[in-house]
Amino acid sequence: MAIAKLGAVVLDCPDPRALAGFYAEVLGGTLEADGDWVDLTTPDGRALAFQASPGFVAPEWPAPDRSQQFHLDLTVEDLDTAEAGVLALGAKPLDADDRSRSFRVYADPAGHPFCLCAC
Missing domain, CATH: 3.30.720.120 (Signal recognition particle alu RNA binding heterodimer, srp9/1)
Incomplete structure (x- = not known):
């Protein structure tokens, strides 16, 4: 229980x-x-x-001395479309180089890391 x-x-x-x-x-x-x-x-x-x-001090990703503490995984149908949407809203890419993975990491406008994850 x-x-x-x-x-x-x-x-x-x-x-x-x-x-x-x-x-x-x-x-x-x-x-x-x-x-x-x-x-x-x-x-x-x-x-x-x-x-x-x-x-508030924004976390940094990846940085062992300023831990991200937590992050949100947000599932999406299309990574490219979702990426365009969150960038237009003020998100910042944290690892835009690797397009081969099924997820991409961003920071929200306050600096919290979050991932867009392909369904």
Whole structure:
């Protein structure tokens, strides 16, 4: 028997509304804001939350002295189309050189690493 249920994954960031807007454009869904906290509920009912962190220092990938701490894997039908979409929204490629893999690594506008993964 489980002790708890996962409520949401929470991302610290300097601007919760902006970062939640980025992920709402990428994943779809609805946003609810309460001060320095924003909830994103995706169309399939999953939750991401974003909270203000005034001293936020973005992780670096790959960097053992500034660990990424976690990352999101986002599945997509077409890597090239998805890449164009996230770049247009402000994502930055972190390893654009290797096109032979079934995933590509990016940073969101606040610097959190995430992967687009082919289904």
